[in-house]
Amino acid sequence: MRVILASSNKGKIQEIQKLLGVEVVPYKDILGELEIVEDGESFKENAIIKAKAIYERLPDEIVIADDSGISVPALGGEPGIYSARYAGVGASDKENLQKLISKLKEKGLERTPAYYTAAIAIASGSGIYTTHGWMWGEVIDEARGDKGFGYDPMFIPEGYDKTLGELDEDVKKRISHRAKALELAKVVLEKIK
Secondary structure, three states: OEEEEOOOOHHHHHHHHHHHOOEEEEOHHHHOOOOOOOOOOOHHHHHHHHHHHHHHHOOOOOEEEEEEEEEEHHHOOEEHHHHHHOOOOOOOHHHHHHHHHHHHHHOOOOEEEEEEEEEEEEEEOOEEEEEEEEEEEEEEOOOOOOOOOOOHHHEEEOOOOOOOOOOOHHHHHHHOHHHHHHHHHHHHHHHHO
16 A cells, blocks of 8 residues: 655654555655645644645545644643744744743743644545544753654653653654554554555
């Protein structure tokens, strides 16, 4: 089985391919560069927008899209769906991370509860399906470790004392929000293939 991924993020491509055990082709390999406006109000809505946009152009394929990010309740849920562009459109992972750290410091928070959300949308001739996964823990007001990407160096998962930036890859894959959402997506793919 092959699925088209509505993303060109190399990390996501490899992770999804490993977790799903199917051939994953980034949409850009077939369609080239496309601008998809993510104007939904939730991770689920944005994942559906991306999946639909690619599926409309490739109606004979199964398309998977992911939208994910981190939410900090003490900051009113920020950055939430704006995680990838928290420090502005085109901001780097490091810039987004630094903005979140500075927001925590502004509030005098050295550590506070936070969670990652992953929404997966699957578009095919059978319809549109979505799955979700969450990872709970805390964010801290400093970056520790150089593994992973995004906000990983400041996020400590529940039950651990190290950040995702310090934990081994196999641990992260086992507990990650995306792994949980993809495990459920596997069930959907089995039904629609």
